Amino acid sequence: xxxxxxxxxxxxxxxxxxxxxxxxxxxxxxxxxxxxxxxxxxxxxxxxxxxxxxxxxxxxxxxxxxxxxxxxxxxxxxxxxxxxxxxxxxxxxxxxxxxxxxxxxxxxxxxxxxxxxxxxxxxxxxxxxxxxxxxxxxxxxxxxxxxxxxxxxxxxxxxxxxxxxxxxxxxxxxxxxxxxxxxxxxxxxxxxxxxxx
Numbered sequence: 476x477x478x479x480x481x482x483x484x485x486x487x488x489x490x491x492x493x494x495x496x497x498x499x500x501x502x503x504x505x506x507x508x509x510x511x512x513x514x515x516x517x518x519x520x521x522x523x524x525x526x527x528x529x530x531x532x533x534x535x536x537x538x539x540x541x542x543x544x545x546x547x548x549x550x551x552x553x554x555x556x557x558x559x560x561x562x563x564x565x566x567x568x569x570x571x572x573x574x575x576x577x578x579x580x581x582x583x584x585x586x587x588x589x590x591x592x593x594x595x596x597x598x599x600x601x602x603x604x605x606x607x608x609x610x611x612x613x614x615x616x617x618x619x620x621x622x623x624x625x626x627x628x629x630x631x632x633x634x635x636x637x638x639x640x641x642x643x644x645x646x647x648x649x650x651x652x653x654x655x656x657x658x659x660x661x662x663x664x665x666x667x668x669x670x671x672x
Contacts, residue, residue: 478531479528479529479532480535488532489529489536489543490546493526493529493547497551501557502518504554504557505561506518507558508561508568509565512625515565516616516624519616519617520613520617520621522554523614529543529547552586556582559579559585559616562616562620562645563576563578563579569628571635571638574638574642581648581652584648584649585607585648585652588605588655589609591659598663600667601662601666602662602663604659605654606651606654607651607655615651616645623638623639623640623641625637628641
């Protein structure tokens with residue numbers, strides 16, 4: 476909250492913070508596509524944390540709005556998808572086909588996690604449950620990018636030594652996202668059953 480208020484005193488609105496966070500995530504995606512793995516991981520982590528400030532600032536200043544919530548959710552999803560797509564591209568360019576495939580799978584399943592929550596809310600139900608919400612997914616991805624990149628995913632000195640670390644991170648994201656989708660389906664079904672009683 477103090478950081479968010481400090482950013483607000485600089486003249487930044489909650490929506491401006493949302494857009495800045497998205498812009499930083501886009502830079503992370505460019506870094507991943509260029510196989511600058513450590514830089515990409517650091518940026519994912521920094522702007523993942525940065526994304527917490529827009530909501531905090533909106534609540535602290537009484538500037539919450541439906542459009543702000545919509546914009547935040549839309550750009551969050553777009554940013555995460557862009558980073559995973561860029562990781563897939565970077566892995567493919569490095570000849571790391573397993574990493575490219577896992578990144579594509581992580582992208583697909585993480586998108587459904589978000590969709591399941593949004594669809595639950597559309598029908599008037601609660602959908603925010605599960606073991607892999609967005610902050611946890613970004614933390615795992617950032618760790619995989621930084622550790623894998625530092626050891627060497629496509630580096631000239633230790634080529635491929637970091638690949639298992641990135642593959643592990645992407646695999647964890649894929650598996651936990653799949654589990655989260657199932658948890659949300661079960662949660663929605665339970666709410667509907669309770670409402671029918």
